[in-house]
Amino acid sequence: MDARTLKIEAARVALSHVHSGMKLGIGTGSTAEEFVRLLAAEVAGGMEIIGVPTSERTAALCRELGVPLTTLDEMPHLDLTIDGADEIDPELTLVKGGGGALLREKIVAAASDAMIVIADESKLVDPLGRFPLPIEVNRFGLQATKLAVETAARTLGLDGAIALRMAGDQEFVTDGGHLILDASFGRIPDPRALSTALHAVPGVVEHGLFIDMARLAVVARAGGVEEITPRTNQRS
Numbered sequence: 442m443d444a445r446t447l448k449i450e451a452a453r454v455a456l457s458h459v460h461s462g463m464k465l466g467i468g469t470g471s472t473a474e475e476f477v478r479l480l481a482a483e484v485a486g487g488m489e490i491i492g493v494p495t496s497e498r499t500a501a502l503c504r505e506l507g508v509p510l511t512t513l514d515e516m517p518h519l520d521l522t523i524d525g526a527d528e529i530d531p532e533l534t535l536v537k538g539g540g541g542a543l544l545r546e547k548i549v550a551a552a553s554d555a556m557i558v559i560a561d562e563s564k565l566v567d568p569l570g571r572f573p574l575p576i577e578v579n580r581f582g583l584q585a586t587k588l589a590v591e592t593a594a595r596t597l598g599l600d601g602a603i604a605l606r607m608a609g610d611q612e613f614v615t616d617g618g619h620l621i622l623d624a625s626f627g628r629i630p631d632p633r634a635l636s637t638a639l640h641a642v643p644g645v646v647e648h649g650l651f652i653d654m655a656r657l658a659v660v661a662r663a664g665g666v667e668e669i670t671p672r673t674n675q676r677s
């Protein structure tokens with residue numbers, strides 16, 4: 442089974458958690474886009490939902506396919522967000538932001554009663570950190586912020602290259618007008634400590650660690666789709 446088919450299968454099972462009348466956060470990325478396509482077919486068949494997109498890219502696809510949209514300002518409390526991830530660990534802590542949408546994704550997920558993450562099995566890891574951690578930063582003081590992030594990471598025993606994300610020969614700019622640093626830490630044994638340390642750096646707008654947000658992962662494997670709930674954290 443190819444990667445796209447697995448993403449469609451995960452999206453299909455996640456769709457069974459969506460019911461008419463729901464206010465939905467709609468994620469970003471190639472897996473979330475498969476969900477949008479399936480959702481659009483349900484909407485065409487009469488399902489009544491309203492969605493808040495987590496990026497301009499998702500908003501454009503929803504408009505093209507006829508998925509009704511609103512904004513988080515109009516509808517600040519949502520029932521459910523369905524989104525993809527770059528990495529998922531056994532506690533369902535996620536790394537997100539490979540597509541640069543982490544800030545809006547986190548705001549939308551936090552405004553939702555529940556978050557379901559959809560993925561193919563390649564996203565399951567333990568520990569997190571194989572995929573570079575996206576860190577959204579203010580453009581002002583970029584080098585000082587990068588230095589402060591490096592220092593904060595080093596105090597936790599993390600090192601590795603931290604690179605400014607580029608889009609061709611231009612800086613990659615998020616929907617919020619910020620830049621992204623991609624931190625190749627290799628492994629992140631304590632995501633909570635790293636989250637706290639990154640939030641303490643003034644130029645950091647948000648980072649791609651989603652902790653205690655996803656309560657269910659719908660993961661497609663060649664042998665079928667598995668629904669995974671968070672393993673209890675034994676460390677504290």
Ligand SMILES: O=C[C@H](O)[C@H](O)[C@H](O)COP(=O)(O)O
Nearest residue numbers: 470471472538539540541542
């Ligand atoms: O910023 C992008 C998002 O966090 C995506 O949900 C994440 O990168 C996963 O994307 P994909 O489904 O394309 O692997």
